[in-house]
Amino acid sequence: MKNTGIRISFLYVLFFFITSCIGVKNNKQKVILAHHPSEIDSVVVDKSQKPSMLFEISIEGKKWVDSIYNAMTFDEKVGQLFMVAAYSNSDNTHYTAIEKLISENKIGGLLFFQGGPVRQANLTNRYQSKSKTPLFIGNDAEWGLSMRLDSTYTYPWNMTLGAVQDIKLIEKLGTQIGVQSKRLGLQFNFSPVLDINTNPKNPIIGFRSFGEDKYKVTERAIAMMKGMQSKGVFSTGKHFPGHGDTDIDSHKGLPIVNFSKERLEIMEFYPYKKMFEKGLASVMVAHLNVPSLEPKPNYPSSISYKIVTDVLQKELGFQGLIFTDALNMKAVSRFSTPGQIDLKAFLAGNDVLLFPENVPLALDAFKQAYQDSLFTESRLALSVKKILKFKYHAGLNTYKPIVTANLVSDLNSSKNEALEYELYESALTVLKNEEAILPIKDLQNEKIAYVKIGDATNSRFVTTLKKYTEVTEISDANLDSLQLKLNKFTKVIVGYHSSDAPWKKYDFNQAELKKLAFLSKNNKVILDVFASPYSLIPIESFGDIEGVVLSYQNSSIAQEVSAELIFGAITAKGKLPVTVTTEFTADLGLSTEKLNVLGFTAPENVGMNPLILDKIEAVAQKAINGEMAPGMQILVARKGKVIYQKSFGYQTYEKNSKVTNSDVYDVASLTKILSTLPNVMLQYDQKKINMQTRLDSMLPIFKNSNKEDIHFKELLSHYARLQPWIPFYKATVDKSGNPLDKYYKKISEAQFSTKVADSLFLRNDYHDTIMKLIADSKLLPQKKYKYSDFTFMILKEYLQKATGKTLDVLSTDNFYRPLGANNTMYNPLQSIPKDRIAPTEIDTYFRHQIIQGYVHDMGAAMEGGIGGHAGIFSNSMDVAKIMQLYLQKGNYGNKQYFSEKTFDDFNTCYFCSEGNRRGVGFDKPQLGDKGPTCGCASMTSFGHTGFTGTMAWADPETEIVYIFLSNRTFPADSTNKLSRENIREDIQEIIYDAIER
Structure with a gap:
């Protein structure tokens, strides 16, 4: 605040030295x-x-x-x-x-x-x-x-x-x-x-x-x-x-x-x-x-x-x-x-x-x-x-x-945190980078462990490392036992965490030095030191350590920024201010490669007003208090930096389990752009299909059908006269909604191995029935925009026939593993604990159980949880990575997944003049009053929404990525109050209001 008592103009620097008695x-x-x-x-x-x-x-x-x-x-x-x-x-x-x-x-x-x-x-x-x-x-x-x-x-x-x-x-x-x-x-x-x-x-x-x-x-x-x-x-x-x-x-x-x-x-x-x-x-x-x-x-x-x-x-x-x-x-x-x-x-x-x-x-x-x-x-x-x-x-x-x-x-303005990010981004110093071990890339080929040394906290560092890829924390007091656990890993990140308390001892003790020497001798090690440069002096040799990062202090932001450096979100800029060894002398500081992966910073550093972003919380709480959703994850990124990532509420209204950023949600129709669409774009990029490719040439089942001459562009623009959906499950249950024995078994058998839910297995050949029902379905009488799940069910079938791989394997191999999107998956119960998965519904009409870890969509469930239109579970961070990949026109981590032209072709609204807002696979902003966005996103923006209460949207003009995940369908999906109250759109409007223009 200004002190109104000051009457002196501070024109250049302040001051004024003593001029009494001057001659x-x-x-x-x-x-x-x-x-x-x-x-x-x-x-x-x-x-x-x-x-x-x-x-x-x-x-x-x-x-x-x-x-x-x-x-x-x-x-x-x-x-x-x-x-x-x-x-x-x-x-x-x-x-x-x-x-x-x-x-x-x-x-x-x-x-x-x-x-x-x-x-x-x-x-x-x-x-x-x-x-x-x-x-x-x-x-x-x-x-x-x-x-x-x-x-x-x-x-x-x-x-x-x-x-x-x-x-x-x-x-x-x-x-x-x-x-x-x-x-x-x-x-x-x-x-x-x-x-x-x-x-x-x-x-x-x-x-x-x-x-x-x-x-x-x-x-x-x-x-x-x-x-x-x-x-x-x-x-x-x-x-x-x-x-x-x-x-x-x-x-x-x-x-x-x-x-x-x-x-x-x-x-x-x-x-x-x-x-x-x-x-x-x-x-x-x-x-x-x-x-x-x-x-x-x-x-x-x-x-x-x-x-x-x-x-x-x-x-x-x-x-x-x-x-x-x-x-x-x-x-x-x-x-x-x-x-x-x-x-x-x-x-x-x-x-x-x-x-x-x-x-x-x-x-x-x-x-x-x-x-x-x-x-x-x-x-x-x-x-x-x-x-x-x-x-x-x-x-x-x-x-x-x-x-x-x-x-x-x-005194605690958000400007403080913004500046601290900038300072640590500029200070972190790489002292050794043998064989360019930093930054870690080609994540599909890596299996990474983390081992802690030191007695101070490390939570922000580990949490941020895990946002980039799967990182396993390993500990064992016995070095030989520790090494047995580490043998399967390609790289070991060793974090030395010393207290940030002033004047407290920061040196490695003898046991820690012995541990570090042992680890570096037997593994490819990146040592990250969150302590004074002088703490390195007792280390006798760095010969076996491939990478050395000096983070100087153990503050939360130092930890977060250091994880960014290890995975390439920032490049190393710092220079050693003091000499610590004959190898590491003052002014040493290696530069590292910057990869275009998501990083983290304060809103001000990307031109956003944090006070306005803080209004998101009130809208989120409004949704929770109004029982529009028991909980949610919300993420905002701009210019390649995550600036807002928070979780609200609980997994259910019983409030037994708070939502955390690492929880995963059934993202419903976001599956279309997170799984099926990028794989289709690869096919397009490889010129195996084009905008004029006919459906009958993609899949033989459509030859001689009423859909044979539907073009690829029409199919993905929801402009092909397809029915919105068919409740396939209804033909497999009795009048009370109980599964018929003709179609289901309670335990897996040779012909009944398609798992739909706990103790419920569908006959394996029912997939063919679903595809035939789609092929035989009537076309709508008029050619106009009509959203249909059939599009992506058809595309899943095409991809699996064309590649010989199932869609879950395709998505994991082509995208999730190299992106480090290790929290994105079909059938999450096979990979992560159940308590990390938000339940989506108490099913009283088909599966008759709490749906947790199984896909909510009935059609995708009948596909064994792997649908082209639904089935993906993910968290906000992973969804943001894929949206950022799109925002960067097919490039992420300096890897080009598909060409910029391919992205531009798919992000084009070909039928806007006919009143159809859709791009090719992507949803686009509304052309009139109603639509999926706040009305403030640019017309070049794109994304999708999901039935379970999800939204993923990216805007090339503002460089914003917005992710909203919830399980608004729990315990029942009868009334979509979340949509009726425009919760997702209101939050998006706050985000755009926060842009400092």
Whole structure:
């Protein structure tokens, strides 16, 4: 939200460095700096060292600063130097203590730590109301506000960002963190980290660094800063003079930096110099022992005049705010007592003293030091006026309380997830790709296993892998037993999942290293590491590992995006930010082939509004509450990315089993375009048939019949005068609907092996009867559009005669297996557990049982469940793959199944001028008021609907795929309320409304 208190125009970057007491002589600039009494009150800084853009405070701003400063007592001035630790998850004792520091000691700011955003905002408002001068509010938000606060978003760590090559994405991240920080009432984000991590054993920086290359670290830090400061939130570069090559945590001890000054100037100082040129607002000085800069033994850099003043301000020319690191950290707190350590930090040249342990003691120390002439009024004015200038630039001169309404939702905008997808898509790094094992393709020839290593969650990774093809999870504590299970697999994906908790140990343990070595020696292995790059160091050899993917973190989106990379939905773009082995050095990153398979992302990344898409849920719930269907799956994809995939309700109204995305539904007439039609298109593509092929040449049974001269184009356009259907089953049951013994047996026999349902087997020759009934049926009197199941029953017969294979085998071999559509099948009870199959009906008229796992359509059931017009079971993801194949005109996974011309020929409405909307096999949008779509889909769109409450639709113009699956026929199909209430069409309309035009 905009802060109406801000009156300053942020024209280029923000800021404004200190211009008090400026005089010009011989092209030199005179600036008052921190000093000891023995030093002169001003030092000379070469103008060539100053930042490239300096913004002087306005006349009004200077008046405000001077008026506030001049009205302050000595204690109030000193109080401005302190930024005290505050917690929003504490108790009233703590809150009261903070208020006392504000009211009695006039502290200048608060650095919030653990808590929650609403609690912090309420406390900020409370504390600001008690403060005579508005307070600085800061947070450590290196990877977003979640570094300190619950209920906020976690972005990738800097090490992950170090792999990202698109710098604009990092600036975008800085912008979003800036927006969120501003919304929470912050003026400072103590970020970015400028440390160049050249020590893999660094216990406190590590993943917080952008990497080991000074240029790349700087480039990313500048981008992050620019984004944040563009939103009016000050960035703080840390930890000066450089914490990257240390092996002690400064929270626990004093790390030593044993480099020459020349090395520091070349390496550690480099990001700071460049950041100063670009307008960095502030710097945090670390607690380090740097002998080359400070000769006093074991003297912390944060209280070193030589480092803070001589180096940072004089030599490097920094004129922004200077913060100490937290003064309670053992690296400095052990050096002196509370109060005295604060004074030393101030005398060294720091402006703001973070996390003082005892402000009243510190004030006493300052009073005594002033009386003893250890510092002057001008020195105090330098820091205090600088602080006030920054408060003015932050708009605190016209402070407005934080609006807490909708705060959590504002901080957790869907833009967060959209950006996280982009960042991980750019960060994932392939380090090894022997024999192009990545991406996995030719799925029909693969049998893939997954083995987990590590103690963290892996569910999103495995779930997404399984959306691409069948992936079997294998586990066994005994390695030999594990290998026996793996012997039948062609590839093994090994996922190393380490906790995403900051600073938690991420290395492989010895048992895991042994397991990895064993697996890679005996299998073709793709290792995917969801942990720091440094976790790879203990692996002695990668010689037996064919593929290595570095995913950096174990977040849900990292897992999902990594599965996309393995199967080719995205290409690898990341570069290793640090060196981990002699084989895997910094800047290594192999590119991989991108296959045009469905991927996953947030709606914004494909131009869709997620808030509008969220309206789908209300329509779905309306259908469930109105008993139009007990449950459903809904999927939306755009531009090759699934952006919405949700399941609603239960398999039945008894609510015993919730619908999941992996459940399968009887898709009814979608079978026509999911099974029969693509196989017919192959025949057409191979020129075995054409649009003018006559029915009598396709099947001899139609010779000399009233259908012999029906052309292929007329047949598939439902323009051949065929009857809609025949209830074939009625001739095989008695008046009460009980199966006749003449046609059925309860157990399978040689002549009765066509399974219709549980304990119900039809005589095998009845298929011939069905075909003869179709051949002998009367034609409709007029040639007009009339939908008929006969078309696809005829085509099934043709395909089986022409190829010598049954339709289920044809579809599996030609399409489902190579597409990885392993959840698409006829007769699912032969392949998957019954509890994954939504029941379609309680049959009281033919089969007299709950129909679950058997096709609902009676005619298809009498074909043993394998019909050309019905019989396929599938889930939304698999249906989407086939629709995407059509949308890509016969190509999926970079495999051309049939030509683009073939698709175009079948997606043409040849009889639109006669009022027939149909394409060749595909349904098309309505020509008038009524039809299968919302009326908003383009005329090039195509798809089909199904009797059980299903719909699959694709639109080439908007690149949208929409899938709706339900079992609206359960428990009975008497009233199609789902259709009457336009549920599928209303959802489709929401999808089109969500397109950001």
